Structures are given as C-alpha cells and as structure tokens.
Amino acid sequence: MTRQVKRAFKYRFYPTGGQAAELSRTFGCVRLVYNKALEDRTRAWYGEQRRISYVQSSAALTQWKKTGELAFLAEVSSVPLQQALRHLQTAFGNFFAQRAKYPRYKSRKKSRSSAEYTRSAFTWRDGQLTLAKMADPLDIRWSRPLPDGAQPTTVTVSRDRAGRWFVSLLCQDTIASAPATTNAVGLDAGITSLVTLSTGEKIANPRHERRDRARLAKVQRELSRKAKGSANREKARRTVARVHARIADRRRDVLHKLSTRLVRENCENQRVLSRAVAWPATSPPPPPSAPSPSPLATITRWTTSPRPTTASTPAAATAESCSPSPNSAVSGHCPAQLPSCTGRTVALPSNRTSSRRRGWPSIRLSWGGCRAGRRCRPGGPSARPQRSAGPEGGLDERGWWYPSGAPPYKIGRTRPKVTG
Structure with missing residues (x-):
C-alpha cells in the first residue's frame, strides 16, 4: 500500500x-x-x-x-x-x-x-x-x-x-507502507547506557561531547579573550558554534538511526512503547498462539516490598493488574501486542539519588513514554502511588522511599535529603 x-x-x-x-x-x-x-x-x-x-x-x-x-x-x-x-x-x-x-x-x-x-x-x-x-x-x-x-x-x-x-x-x-510485525519492545533511557531494551540489549552511550571536549574548551577560552563587539569575537563565536554543531549532528544521526531500526524491527503500524519497565531477560516469552492483553486494557499499579538491608541494592516492586478507572487514559503510543506484566518483578531505585546516578527506572513510570507526568499517570490525574510501609520504611505521596520511624515527607518546595 x-x-x-x-x-x-x-x-x-x-x-x-x-x-x-x-x-x-x-x-x-x-x-x-x-x-x-x-x-x-x-x-x-x-x-x-x-x-x-x-x-x-x-x-x-x-x-x-x-x-x-x-x-x-x-x-x-x-x-x-x-x-x-x-x-x-x-x-x-x-x-x-x-x-x-x-x-x-x-x-x-x-x-x-x-x-x-x-x-x-x-x-x-x-x-x-x-x-x-x-x-x-x-x-x-x-x-x-x-x-x-x-x-x-x-x-x-x-x-x-x-x-x-x-x-x-x-x-x-x-x-x-512497511511490512507489519507483531513484535514489541520496551525502552528505558539511562545514563551509562543510552537505551536498555526489554530484550536485554544495551545500547552504549556514544558520548560525542567527550570526543570534542578539549577542542571545545580551547575555542571557548579564545572566545573569552576577544573584545565584545569586535570582528575577531564574531569569528571566535562561529568557531565555537561549529564545534557545537558537530556534536549535535552526530547525536542526531545516532538517534535517527536507532529510532529507525527500532520502528522497523519491533513496531506495528509505527508505534513504540517508550520508557517502559524492562522485563528480566530470564523470563520466558509468552507462546505465539496465546494473545497477550493490551496495556491499555490492563492498567498497572505499583506497590513496593520491604526494603533490603543493604543500601546499594535496589528495592523490588511488583506490578499488580487492576481494572481501569474512567480517568485511566494513558497518553502516548502503545503497541497492540505486549507480554503481560502481571506478577513480574522489576528493579527500582532505593532512593532518588540512585535513580539519577545509576539510571534505574523510576517508580512512577507509566505506559506510553510519559516521564511520570500527572496527565498520563495510571489511574488519572489524581492517582498517586500507594503507601506501602514495611519494616525498613515506606513510600511517601510522590513514590519516594522514607526510612523506618520517619513520617512521610510533605509535598512542598523543599524536602530533606534521604541517606542510606
């Protein structure tokens, strides 16, 4: 066609x-x-x-x-x-x-x-x-x-x-039109790895800025020495802009090639599930004959299990299926066929700092590529993660861990630092 x-x-x-x-x-x-x-x-x-x-x-x-x-x-x-x-x-x-x-x-x-x-x-x-x-x-x-x-x-x-x-x-x-496929893939953007797929494949971060970091620092020092408003400063500014353009072009080229490959290999009608939780590679895929339910028909709700004894080990979370509410509209694009996530265990960060440094999936991830936004949170705009206190602590209203014996933090402009 x-x-x-x-x-x-x-x-x-x-x-x-x-x-x-x-x-x-x-x-x-x-x-x-x-x-x-x-x-x-x-x-x-x-x-x-x-x-x-x-x-x-x-x-x-x-x-x-x-x-x-x-x-x-x-x-x-x-x-x-x-x-x-x-x-x-x-x-x-x-x-x-x-x-x-x-x-x-x-x-x-x-x-x-x-x-x-x-x-x-x-x-x-x-x-x-x-x-x-x-x-x-x-x-x-x-x-x-x-x-x-x-x-x-x-x-x-x-x-x-x-x-x-x-x-x-x-x-x-x-x-x-590209040939239709029933494959689906989950993506998780990270820091050490550019993207981690649900198949277990990790795509390394090219780090294009590091390749031109020394040259960029040199031309920026030369720009700082030029008098403002002079012709030499305009020449130095263009030199700095060319270095930035070189970095941006290489980043754009890598992203275009990666997105094109994922769309052609794993998508049906050019739809992608982004920012989804990556299932463990050890879990067996569902048989081809058994159709899997759509994530739009089964909205997931996340609850946490007790925190482990070591601070370096991330907490565990289990996805429980629940019936969708009238406000459980999920924005973004989702593939028609996805493996069911009921009963699967995924890795979650022990606190907010480790989530940013290690690139673990956030506890408030939702289907369709939303970064924990209020509009596409499962359960509607007013839905929040459930509080689940264990012997080591629990979750506050924003889904962040608080230690045992401490009250949940109130949502405000400032919040104390969580250690451990």
Whole structure:
C-alpha cells in the first residue's frame, strides 16, 4: 500500500559572495517585515481594539516600500516578504485557537535566519535551482537524490549559527507502507547506557561531547579573550558554534538511526512503547498462539516490598493488574501486542539519588513514554502511588522511599535529603 505525501529534502549548499550578500539582505528584510507587522497588529488591538488581517498587512507592505526609510525592501524578492506575513497570520491563528502563545518578535542574534520562496520566486531546470534576484544557480551538495520526476513547490533557505547554509525542497513523494510485525519492545533511557531494551540489549552511550571536549574548551577560552563587539569575537563565536554543531549532528544521526531500526524491527503500524519497565531477560516469552492483553486494557499499579538491608541494592516492586478507572487514559503510543506484566518483578531505585546516578527506572513510570507526568499517570490525574510501609520504611505521596520511624515527607518546595 502506497500513499502520496509532501516531503522536505534538506541539503547543504555553498553560496558565492554575491549570493550570500543577497540572502543576508533578504533575511534582514523578512525579519523587519515580520516585526513591523506584529507591532502594528499589537498596537491596533491594544490601542483601538481593532484587528488587522493579512490583506491589510499586505497593503501596508506596499506602502512601506514607497517610503524613504523602507525603500530598500523593494531591492529583494517580494515573495519571502509576503510569506513572512503569511507566517504571522498562521501564528495568530494558532494563538486564537489556543495552540500556541502570543507571537514574539524575531531577533537578529537568537532567531533562525530563513526565507521561504514559492513557485513563482525560483527556477528549477535540469536539476539546478536558481532563486529570484540571482543570476547563477545554487551550488548544492546532493547528499541524496530527489524522487523521480519531483518538482519542488516550496524552497526554504536558512543559515544556522555556525554559518552553514541549507536549502529545503518541498516535493511530492510516494511512500510505501512497511511490512507489519507483531513484535514489541520496551525502552528505558539511562545514563551509562543510552537505551536498555526489554530484550536485554544495551545500547552504549556514544558520548560525542567527550570526543570534542578539549577542542571545545580551547575555542571557548579564545572566545573569552576577544573584545565584545569586535570582528575577531564574531569569528571566535562561529568557531565555537561549529564545534557545537558537530556534536549535535552526530547525536542526531545516532538517534535517527536507532529510532529507525527500532520502528522497523519491533513496531506495528509505527508505534513504540517508550520508557517502559524492562522485563528480566530470564523470563520466558509468552507462546505465539496465546494473545497477550493490551496495556491499555490492563492498567498497572505499583506497590513496593520491604526494603533490603543493604543500601546499594535496589528495592523490588511488583506490578499488580487492576481494572481501569474512567480517568485511566494513558497518553502516548502503545503497541497492540505486549507480554503481560502481571506478577513480574522489576528493579527500582532505593532512593532518588540512585535513580539519577545509576539510571534505574523510576517508580512512577507509566505506559506510553510519559516521564511520570500527572496527565498520563495510571489511574488519572489524581492517582498517586500507594503507601506501602514495611519494616525498613515506606513510600511517601510522590513514590519516594522514607526510612523506618520517619513520617512521610510533605509535598512542598523543599524536602530533606534521604541517606542510606
């Protein structure tokens, strides 16, 4: 089964001096038009209780180009400026629909520098891309081919903090569905290991930052010696940004490859169970003929057993099945077939400190990839882990261990440190 979708293919390109200057002017004009239109809309609403639509903003843009102060807006392509107004209209639409906050102004130093060109503002011929106001095509590094017969409908040019130029081509593509599988896997993000799977496999943490730690420290020392506002400080800042970009690119590459492998091997309809408790590798898997209940139909409730005598040994917890309540909605994605966790024993930390240092699963883990959030906690927003006091102590309202003889800690801004 195939389907038609729109996909963006991002490539790096190397502009000439004239192209870089033209694109830099375009970025500045796009940012100016966006900020000025946002300022006019805000002033009109708070001062006159009047709304300004996209059509009125577009008419105002035409008048801005005729003034002496903003006559330079006519020197760049008009399409990116119109697209900036459309993006502002979309931002206000999301704000009024309560999907986002109020639009913010774009910053020259912090915001992403980009410009969007529609079909009328670029030329695509023989695999070469030429933007408006430019005579020569862009020198693009084609790291992967475009789909056969693809015609870009939208082109987005951007520049990151490290000074690298990228172009994104939006094309129509045909995607074939991956073969269905009944396998499922549980993931637990850790510290010493990047991810631990329910199959017992541990994926090591590449620690990309350690490989460039010495170089990063060197270039940061050089940056601290440069005078603020000087050209040499800008050069040193870009050098630091390139080191950070190198680390981020390698991290992103590893995560993309890992997530793609897990989705293709263990998921049905591209659904993953993340942050789930890893079952011991010694427990036998259920027979293929016996269907396993879905975690959505059986919500788990965690209770603790007595604390062991040694502080280094984590406590034990047992998952007991209970009937789901009306508020037991679990957010996230869960596979359709999962082994039942009833009666399984999993490892839990003895206190909060060991949970962070050793990477053990938290006692408030829930299905669907939620980090112990109130919204997706089993039993609904008001559900809390049960208190279970033993000879060595028990749990407080947040699911943390307290020693024997001490009252449960009250939920507040501060809490005493638990030792042992």
